[in-house]
Amino acid sequence: MxxxxxxxxxxxxxxxxxxxxxxxxxxxxxxxxxxxxxxxxxxxxxxxxxxxxxxxxxxxxxxxxxxxxxxxxxxxxxxxxxxxxxxxxxxxxxxxxxxxxxxxxxxxxxxxxxxxxxxxxxxxxxxxxxxxxxxxxxxxxxxxxxxxxxxxxxxxxxxxxxxxxxxxxxxxxxxxxxxxxxxxxxxxxxxxxxxxxxxxxxxxxxxxxxxxxxxxxxxxxxxxxxxxxxxxxxxxxxxxxxxxxxxxxxxxxxxxxxDAEGSSHDIDIEVRGAVSVAEAIEVGRSVARNNLFKAAIFGNDPNWGRVLAAIGTTRATFDPYEVDVAFNGVRLCHAGAPDRPVEECDLTPRRTHVEIDLFSGDHTATIRTNDLTHEYVHENSAYSS
Amino acid sequence: MxxxxxxxxxxxxxxxxxxxxxxxxxxxxxxxxxxxxxxxxxxxxxxxxxxxxxxxxxxxxxxxxxxxxxxxxxxxxxxxxxxxxxxxxxxxxxxxxxxxxxxxxxxxxxxxxxxxxxxxxxxxxxxxxxxxxxxxxxxxxxxxxxxxxxxxxxxxxxxxxxxxxxxxxxxxxxxxxxxxxxxxxxxxxxxxxxxxxxxxxxxxxxxxxxxxxxxxxxxxxxxxxxxxxxxxxxxxxxxxxxxxxxxxxxxxxxxxxxDAEGSSHDIDIEVRGAVSVAEAIEVGRSVARNNLFKAAIFGNDPNWGRVLAAIGTTRATFDPYEVDVAFNGVRLCHAGAPDRPVEECDLTPRRTHVEIDLFSGDHTATIRTNDLTHEYVHENSAYSS
CATH class of the missing domain: 3.60.70.12 (L-amino peptidase D-ALA esterase/amidase)
Known part of the structure; x- marks a missing residue:
């Protein structure tokens, strides 16, 4: 029922x-x-x-x-x-x-x-x-x-x-x-x-x-x-x-x-410190739509550089050299420069939490996405039918 | 030299x-x-x-x-x-x-x-x-x-x-x-x-x-x-x-x-009949960025429905029920409805030509893109390094 x-x-x-x-x-x-x-x-x-x-x-x-x-x-x-x-x-x-x-x-x-x-x-x-x-x-x-x-x-x-x-x-x-x-x-x-x-x-x-x-x-x-x-x-x-x-x-x-087609990770992209909810959403969505970021997560690679490159395509208020990025609780990028070693970060669990702090305001939003996998390509090409 | x-x-x-x-x-x-x-x-x-x-x-x-x-x-x-x-x-x-x-x-x-x-x-x-x-x-x-x-x-x-x-x-x-x-x-x-x-x-x-x-x-x-x-x-x-x-x-x-990473098709998306070059570019780019379309081309599947779904996300001037879409010279969609059988269309060559006519104006632009392949995912995940 x-x-x-x-x-x-x-x-x-x-x-x-x-x-x-x-x-x-x-x-x-x-x-x-x-x-x-x-x-x-x-x-x-x-x-x-x-x-x-x-x-x-x-x-x-x-x-x-x-x-x-x-x-x-x-x-x-x-x-x-x-x-x-x-x-x-x-x-x-x-x-x-x-x-x-x-x-x-x-x-x-x-x-x-x-x-x-x-x-x-x-x-x-x-x-x-x-x-x-x-x-x-x-x-x-x-x-x-x-x-x-x-x-x-x-x-x-x-x-x-x-x-x-x-x-x-x-x-x-x-x-x-x-x-x-x-x-x-x-x-x-x-x-x-x-x-x-x-x-x-x-x-x-x-x-x-x-x-x-x-x-x-x-x-x-x-x-x-x-x-x-x-x-x-x-x-x-x-x-x-x-x-x-x-x-x-x-x-x-x-x-x-x-249950997203072919996915191997559920990725929650939490954007904090935005000047508005709309800008937090814009930043989260730009990361969620970046194929290079999505493919990296599939490979369990916490590629924070691709996160920053995606943020840079938005019109949101931020200074790239102020931004922090953490993957599953490990802060890999602090103030736009390398922080903890990527080896400390374990991306093997299906649930993946990416935290971005823009340090520009008080607003937050979380965008849910998935990784880009071989299986996604397979299911959506003619080979699947 | x-x-x-x-x-x-x-x-x-x-x-x-x-x-x-x-x-x-x-x-x-x-x-x-x-x-x-x-x-x-x-x-x-x-x-x-x-x-x-x-x-x-x-x-x-x-x-x-x-x-x-x-x-x-x-x-x-x-x-x-x-x-x-x-x-x-x-x-x-x-x-x-x-x-x-x-x-x-x-x-x-x-x-x-x-x-x-x-x-x-x-x-x-x-x-x-x-x-x-x-x-x-x-x-x-x-x-x-x-x-x-x-x-x-x-x-x-x-x-x-x-x-x-x-x-x-x-x-x-x-x-x-x-x-x-x-x-x-x-x-x-x-x-x-x-x-x-x-x-x-x-x-x-x-x-x-x-x-x-x-x-x-x-x-x-x-x-x-x-x-x-x-x-x-x-x-x-x-x-x-x-x-x-x-x-x-x-x-x-x-x-x-x-030479794009992992690609198996070079796709030229030619948008005609737009009210401006800017709108032709917007339409072509929305198709070029659609992962479902790109995966379909990898599978040699002339999936014109995904083209129309991508066009629909733009702000360009067009009526979805006026649009024509052709793949490699075969018009598969006429006035927003099925036209020639998809079996007539051969997508095995690397070069792929997608023609979209919006019938809204006189402007044209071509966007170049590639398909979304297993190899793209592989090269851009950690498995490649």
Whole structure:
């Protein structure tokens, strides 16, 4: 139970043949109320998949009742036919759950760009009745049906005093700001309105998914949806709810990082002493996107020079000859010059902590990334398919 | 003969033990006049090596007489001791060639950041007399002494009516805008003043090295220096000289691309139909820096969806559903939807041509990059050392 941990929700996941492996690849999450409130954030990539175009317009017209998600094809750059597939999918779900407006159904897709032909459409639309028939408030399949190259399911549940948050996520590559290649559905039985949900969701994603930058690549299909049923009857304090939601999103972001394609290190780049959070993020992201740094970590090489070279490409306020850099607690660079011997630093554990102190201000941010490995190249070249 | 192809120059390259291989690692290029004019461009990385700090100030005070270059250590983030090493090197060269001002000697270094201890200093400074003694107008060693992980020497010579341009370059990784990890020395016996040289050099580097983006990583040590001796007695038309210099820089940029660390493809990303050259460059660079695209090319996979996803991250003027994308002459995407079957496209040749038409304007730019390979990861992880 993940998205059905809160009261007022049913979900399902079934196999319809989109994945060549025969594993579940179509999922549905339905809010049964009594309240229907929602919020969503979408990829900031200007090249947007058909389900993003549909869902963005749909939620602007009113709260979402359900989310239908498929793996095995992104339905992105598939023309008008692809858009019609998204619309037909929403219409089929609306019909099955007794919803008058198809626009109350959000659609998410993930997989290869350019995939969205007649066979793709038929596998989804013709199987919506079977999907709806499988809906249950005790579901354990939806979280697996949205996976692509992920090796494990990503879920999180937060239980508060009388109300609950449940969540499921997918994402294993193309993880970068403006979200990641990821689909997330979060449910709650707390009684909150759209405005409160939207504020809490934007804050939570900005501090979690937006600071995950596995490979610098931004997806065309990202969507994070939050549905509230009000079924608990409890209206929590907005700040308390926001804090719980942030914890759920942070847990999912850590799970996404840990399962990033081909990675052998989870790298947390903590930037301190910045004049603003924005500059701390800019510095952390420039290091996270530096292929030479990422390859060095793969080789267990604490190459602090590549960290400084990456910082130098930013517009952040700092003096290169004031900066400290530590790897896993060992300060290798002090005031822009060599400090402790690199031999003192052990990078063999998967968790890697890089601390950068700019000594320019009081702000801090941590960017999560991964190393650049042979396996990453392998999985993302044609040899993997 | 490369930098000594024009009259009025001598050069030398010797081995002083900076490279563990025992290969040449210290080079010197001297302008013997009768004229002394020069121009230089430097890395735009804000983290700058000691030789960059020295040379930038030195050339601002007057034209350069000579350039001394070492491989085997970047002398970057090596503190005041490292800066003194650069100054002592310039002073030693000035003494040997009878130059009163040490500031007339530019210094370039390349190699590992953080390398610049007493042993490093001694190997360079104590060997300057031997280096000066090896100077000749028929030198064939300087171009090899500046190499690091390069597999071949990069040189170019342009012979015009009565005057000549000669050039040598190094660079095999960390190739990105604001120049690359590269050192370039260009000589000419044309009679031109500092202003004309500076204008021609900035235009030529902007259209060549600045559009080479092998791995998105910007170096701390880049320097391109142009020295003019006037020894031909010919004052060429400024436009003619600029055109010849642009051709020399373009040749060197192509040679750098062809020798990029671990690469198996040279990828030219030609962006057409942009509203400005700046937007064409932005689009081309976003594709060139997309690791998923680069890994796909390594696998001979013409993954046009990753091209569109990368374009979508830019602020350029375009409609994703108007864009055409062709790989090696086969249009795989038309108006944002699949066109020819990917099977028609052969990516096995090393040279790869990606054409993107934004249909938004009349401007074009080509960005050169390389694929992301197992060998790139290997060479840049500790396993390679």
């Amino acid at each position: 993940t998205v059905t941990a809160p009261r007022g929700f049913r979900s399902a996941g079934i196999a319809v043949g989109l994945k060549s492996t025969g594993k579940p690849d179509l999922a549905l999450v339905v809010n049964d109320g009594p309240v229907r409130a929602s919020a969503a954030v979408f990829t900031s990539n200007r090249a947007q998949a058909n389900p993003i175009i549909w869902s963005r317009t749909a939620i602007a017209g009113g709260p979402a009742r359900a989310v239908v998600l498929n793996s095995g094809g992104a339905n992105c750059f598939t023309g008008d036919f692809g858009y019609d597939t998204t619309r037909l999918t929403a219409e089929a779900v609306a019909h099955e759950i007794g919803e008058h407006e198809a626009e109350r159904i959000l659609v998410c897709s993930t997989g290869l760009i350019g995939t969205g032909d007649q066979a793709f459409r038929d596998k989804i639309v013709k199987n919506v009745p079977a999907l709806a028939a499988a809906l249950t408030d005790d579901d354990a399949t939806a979280a697996s049906a949205i996976l692509t190259t992920d090796s494990v399911e990503k879920t999180a549940v937060h239980r508060a005093d009388g109300w609950t948050i449940g969540a499921m996520a997918k994402g294993a590559g193309m993880l970068a700001p403006g979200l990641a290649t990821m689909l997330v559905v979060i449910t709650t039985d707390a009684r909150l309105d759209d405005g409160a949900l939207d504020r809490a969701l934007r804050d939570a994603t900005a501090a979690s998914f937006d600071r995950l930058d596995s490979d610098g690549c931004m997806s065309t299909n990202d969507q994070v949806t939050l549905l509230a049923s009000g079924a608990s009857g409890v209206s929590p304090d907005e700040a308390e709810f926001a804090s719980a939601l942030a914890a759920v999103c942070d847990s999912l972001a850590a799970q996404l990082q840990a | 490369t930098v000594t192809a024009p009259r009025g120059f001598r050069s030398a390259g010797i081995a002083v033990g900076l490279k563990s291989t025992g290969k040449p690692d210290l080079a010197l290029v001297v302008n013997d006049g009768p004229v002394r004019a020069s121009a230089a461009v430097f890395t735009s990385n804000r983290a700058q090596a000691n030789p960059i700090i020295w040379s930038r100030t030195a050339i601002a005070g007057g034209p350069a007489r000579a350039v001394v270059l070492n491989s085997g250590g970047a002398n970057c983030f090596t503190g005041d001791f490292g800066y003194d090493t650069t100054r002592l090197t310039a002073e030693a060269v000035a003494h040997e060639i009878g130059e009163h001002e040490a500031e007339r000697i530019l210094v370039c270094s390349t190699g590992l950041i953080g390398t610049g201890d007493q042993a490093f200093r001694d190997k360079i400074v104590k060997n300057v007399p031997a280096l000066a003694a090896a100077l000749t107008d028929d030198d064939a060693t300087a171009a090899s002494a500046i190499l690091t992980t390069d597999s071949v020497e990069k040189t170019a010579v342009h012979r015009a009516d009565g005057w000549t341009i000669g050039a040598m370059a190094k660079g095999a990784g960390m190739l990105a805008p604001g120049l690359a990890t590269m050192l370039v020395v260009i000589t000419t016996d044309a009679r031109l003043d500092d202003g004309a040289l500076d204008r021609a050099l900035r235009d030529a580097t902007a259209a060549s090295f600045d559009r080479l983006d092998s791995d998105g990583c910007m170096s701390t040590n880049d320097q391109v220096t142009l020295l003019a001796s006037g020894a031909s007695g010919v004052s060429p038309d400024e436009a003619e000289f600029a055109s010849a210099l642009a051709a020399v820089c373009d040749s060197l940029a192509a040679q750098l691309q062809a």
